[in-house]
Amino acid sequence: MxxxxxxxxxxxxxxxxxxxxxxxxxxxxxxxxxxxxxxxYANGGQISVSHAEPWANPSAPFKLIKWLAQPDAPLLFRLRLDPAQWLWGLKFLTQCTSGKAAWNIRQMVNLGTYSRERLQALRRDLDLDYDYLGKGILHFYTSDKEFEAAHEPTRIMRELGCDRQIIEPAEALKLEPALEPIRDRIAGATYTREDESGDARxxxxxxxxxxxxxxxxxxxxxxxxxxxxxxxxxxxxxxxxxxxxxxxxxxxxxxxxxxxxxxxxxxxxxxxxxIYPAKGYSITAPVKDEKAAFQVSLTDDEYKLVYSRLGNRLRVAGTAELNGYERDLNLVRCNAIVRRAAEIMPEGAYWDQSEFWTGLRPATPSxxxxxxxxxxxxxxxxxxxxxxxxxxxxxxxxxxxxxxxxxxxxxxxxxxxx
CATH class of the missing domain: 3.50.50.60 (FAD/NAD(P)-binding domain)
Structure with a gap:
């Protein structure tokens, strides 16, 4: 054929x-x-089975209302006279029940686990070079409420075979010492040892x-x-x-x-x-201080940002803007990522040298x-x-x-x- x-x-x-x-x-x-x-081209870089909690979940409608007037919000609807956007949004709301969210987590964990296994086999067979790093993914929380909300999705993922562990702040710092600048603000964390990172391009x-x-x-x-x-x-x-x-x-x-x-x-x-385009952003900055730069791939759940170490570069990516197919760089959103990254690890990279990128991610409501x-x-x-x-x-x-x-x-x- x-x-x-x-x-x-x-x-x-x-x-x-x-x-x-x-x-x-x-x-x-x-x-x-x-x-x-x-x-x-410049996505977040994570192979993240543990990132299986869908955007559509019981807490999403309230957050979206709160974020409507916030130009640097993690998930931002820019309402348009666009039937495709409205159809997507209405279907999104139907997916925000606890039952639908649990079903969608199941789909994504099953697919993610299988996919990670296929990637690992491919890497072994073909000896591909793409800045692979196999030190797991650490989700950290600087909000008690967000950390508490992570417990139920983590439980579901564990039942489905994704070994995502809930850990204390001290253990998170032991796994990734680069989080030391925010030691007193970490409410808790989860860690998935089998997850990976690498340069998708x-x-x-x-x-x-x-x-x-x-x-x-x-x-x-x-x-x-x-x-x-x-x-x-x-x-x-x-x-x-x-x-x-x-x-x-x-x-x-x-x-x-x-x-x-x-x-x-x-x-x-x-x-x-x-499918509707979810415009995402990333920044890529050169490492400044090896000891202050992370090695374990990170997810900042409160700000919906992911951090990946790609050789001598640090990639931070996230946010989603539903605003049709325009691809102009919004510097407000880019600078919000820079500010948060610099707040988390100020000496980790030359953040003022960040390269900005935006791309359209093909999102389904579920x-x-x-x-x-x-x-x-x-x-x-x-x-x-x-x-x-x-x-x-x-x-x-x-x-x-x-x-x-x-x-x-x-x-x-x-x-x-x-």
Whole structure:
């Protein structure tokens, strides 16, 4: 079978790799000049099974109301005359019950654990270099209320096999001495030893090179502009290539992995994906003092920020702004991340030299991605991973390759149209 994968971010490239390993011919198209240059470019860097509590949870509606007038809020709705945003928001509210949140945690923990295992096997087999660090993820809390709220999701995650431990402040400081500047403010922490971190862009580009060596064809600087299709089947994908010429690619099957833009293409094919862009930000700064810079990857739950050590760089990423598809850097939000990072570890990095980045993360209301067959028989979905595309990429791709090869995935997950 010849498969066309649309999108060369971390999810598209891993899809191409696992499909090729399953014996299929694979072609990948992407509008950028290389793999991993959009949402995968400078994300938070965590492989975080422990980051499975969805945005939609019982406390979310109250927080969202409080944050509406706060320009640097961790999760910010900028209300627009946009039906897609309102449909997304209404569905989000239906996911905020304790029962729905528990179900969504289950989906994300199962996918995350499986995905982490697939990534670890891939790293061993291919010897990929992407600033990997395997020292776990430490969630720290400077709010008693936020720490208390973390207990129930942590309990659910533990029952599902994610070994996230609740620990005391003293133990958190022992694990990560770089938190010493806020010693007296830490209310508590959780720690997941098996979680990891690494540079998603480096990983994506390294795996793309391996995929090319294995026979995958990459068509960069290539825009998908339309489809030929019947009601239940894709017949071809129209593209404009690097030379500006228009042509149609005709394959046996197709994979839609175009992140926040996936709903645009789904609409062209006559179906709806409830994905909305969640604009996220990151800063990357050079290490200043090795002793003051963290080694364990961190999550600052009160501010919804994640911290990853990428060699001699510190990456801090987070916040989500639902404001359509505009990608302008909002310096208010960038500087809020700098202030918080400098407050946590003032000597850890040259924070005044921070490089700012923003990208659109493809969020579903539940935070659970679309993986599996679409309403069209030969079109498959691997999209909507939100902030966890890096975490879930290898597992999503391995499971999708199984589905497309006619196997039942090992993973216990609510796949689309299985």
């Amino acid at each position: 010849h498969v066309l994968v649309m999108g060369a971010g971390v999810v598209g490239v891993t899809s191409a790799w696992f499909l090729r390993q399953a014996g299929h011919e694979v072609t990948v198209v992407d509008r950028q000049s290389r793999a991993g240059l959009e949402t995968s 480096k990983f994506t580009q390294a795996l793309a090179r391996k995929a090319e060596e294995a026979g995958v064809e990459f068509l960069y600087n290539t825009e998908v502009v339309g489809f030929e299709n019947t009601r239940d089947r894709v017949l071809g994908v129209g593209i404009i290539g690097e030379d500006g010429g228009h042509r149609t690619l005709r394959m046996d099957s197709y994979v839609l992995s175009m992140g926040s833009y996936s709903p645009w293409y789904a609409r062209k094919l006559g179906f709806f994906l409830n 935070n659970v991605p679309y993986i599996g067959r679409s309403p069209l028989n030969n079109l498959y979905l691997n999209t909507g991973h939100g902030t966890l595309g890096w975490t879930h990429s290898c597992g999503s791709a391995a499971a999708l390759a199984d589905i497309m090869t006619g196997k039942r995935p090992e993973l216990d997950f609510e796949f689309t149209n299985l």
